[in-house]
Amino acid sequence: MERIRWIAAALCILLLLQIIRAVRREHIRVEYSMAWFGAAAILLVLSLWDAALQWLALALGIEDVSFVLMLLAGLVFLFTFFRLTIEVSTLKDHNILVSQKVGMLEWEIRRQEEALRKLRDKAGDK
Numbered sequence: 001m002e003r004i005r006w007i008a009a010a011l012c013i014l015l016l017l018q019i020i021r022a023v024r025r026e027h028i029r030v031e032y033s034m035a036w037f038g039a040a041a042i043l044l045v046l047s048l049w050d051a052a053l054q055w056l057a058l059a060l061g062i063e064d065v066s067f068v069l070m071l072l073a074g075l076v077f078l079f080t081f082f083r084l085t086i087e088v089s090t091l092k093d094h095n096i097l098v099s100q101k102v103g104m105l106e107w108e109i110r111r112q113e114e115a116l117r118k119l120r121d122k123a124g125d126k
Contacts, residue, residue, distance in 0.1 A: 004066040005047045008073065012044035035083050039076045046072060 019036050022028040028036075046052055047069055057068045 008047040
């Protein structure tokens with residue numbers, strides 16, 4: 001059990017460092033990194049805090065504390081993925097809206113260019 005907790009703590013620290021690196025290199029926006037940062041921090045604290053894991057195992061009726069840690073890791077990341085899925089869906093909707101507006105603006109530019117060309121042709125005939 002101790003080995004799993006230490007491996008989980010090491011992986012959480014590695015994830016935290018990777019998140020910081022990604023933010024510094026601007027591979028991920030700060031507001032999106034906060035969900036990952038929070039998830040990794042929670043799991044790091046729980047993997048190192050034996051009393052909290054024991055209490056959660058007792059409250060959930062689970063005998064193996066390492067199973068509680070893995071269950072919590074799965075749940076934390078499940079909620080993180082859900083939150084990011086909502087963000088992606090919102091961005092997709094915004095992308096569709098922007099694409100439609102660009103299409104309308106291109107149509108308006110073509111219409112204005114055509115009107116301008118007709119005016120120039122009229123002025124050239126005189």
